[in-house]
Amino acid sequence: MHYTLHQLHIFLKIAEKQSITKASIELHLTQPAVSIQLKNFQDQFPIPLTEVIGRKLYVTDFGKEIAIAAEKILEEVKQINYKTLAYQGELSGVLKISVVSTGKYIMPYFLSDFIKQNSGVNLILDVTNKAKVIDSLEKNTVDFSLVSVLPDKLQIEKTKLMENQLYLVGNSDQKFTKKIYNKSIFTELPLIYREQGSGTRYTMEKFIEKNNIPVSKKMELTSNEAVKQAVIAGLGYSIMPLIGIRNELKTGRLQIIPVEGFPIKSNWNMIWLKNKKFSLVANAFLEYLEEEKNTIIKQKFDIL
Incomplete structure (x- = not known):
């Protein structure tokens, strides 16, 4: 057998992604190049590594064993490289x-x-x-x-x-003219939440619970970027970390609504x-x- 480290790397990625197309994207190679390397690798084994059912690629049990071995080999190669650098005095x-x-x-x-x-x-x-x-x-x-x-x-x-600072934010459609609003403003504004398990969600809920604020929950989204885009689109308001909205504040796509008790700091x-x-x-x-x-x-x- 004369398989290369390159072929091991490609096959391992195919096994991870269960797709030649997805593997080629992640490896920054063309799909035909990945297919050729898979064929060349397969030719060295008498047992199929993959099979195609319908239009979907599956890794065989034998292929899974080879993928495990490939991962171990590639990890050992990394360790060789690290040890070489260490002997040269590099971290x-x-x-x-x-x-x-x-x-x-x-x-x-x-x-x-x-x-x-x-x-x-x-x-x-x-x-x-x-x-x-x-x-x-x-x-x-x-x-x-x-x-x-x-x-x-x-x-x-x-x-x-x-320091992490969180503010109540909305898009620029509505004007908030008061210097500062009291917490009752939350009864008027539909809130967009992060998903359960989010630190921002946890901080937001603790603040609402501590201050006994009645809120109108509008929706729940699974990333800060999704929440930000929803707020920009006018779907609601949210409590967001300042660090993640700097550019939108500068361009006027978002505004901070001044409310007593804000920013929430952590x-x-x-x-x-x-x-x-x-x-x-x-x-x-x-x-x-x-x-x-x-x-x-x-x-x-x-x-x-």
Whole structure:
């Protein structure tokens, strides 16, 4: 057998996506190129790796076993590369971070220079909701998690990155002329919520519950971007993190409605499991954060 690492990589992606088309998109290759490599790889085995039923591709049981082996081989190759860089005196390895969805507006700024300075570091950044972020932390599949609401059932350590501010926002169609409104305004405005498990949803509901505010729930959407577009379109109002609506405020597509008790304030925290044994990469990133976070905040976020 004379299969290549390239073929192993392509077959593993096909097995993951159950589709040549989807694999080609993710690999940035043409569909014919992926099909040719799959055929060349298949020709080296007497047992089918895949089968097509109707128009759908399925990986056979044998193919699944080969995919597992391919993943192990490719992981070993990564480790060889990391060890080579380490012997050359370069920081190398994988940095794994899970981030709540609104955290995507700040996390890249805290990562950018670190990744540029350490070319041997590969980044895996998972952007999802709070519940899934905490789940990944609990299962110890990530080095760090970025949250604005701390978990109450995990023993963690943390470092504060920056303040998080949430405001009541709407589009620019309606004029709000008062200097400040009392909380009764919520009875007049249909609210758009994030999904259950979202940190923004949690903070929003805690504020409403604490202040005993009667609200009209208009709809529930599963991402900050979806909520933002719905508000811009005039489907309702929402309580949103300032960090995620800077551009829309500048262009006038959104407006902050001044309400007593706002902004709701919390902190963005980088958290990790207590007593976690850090890799060299994770430890270096934590040291970088402690040294550079104030400079990054001043350069990138002082305009807020």
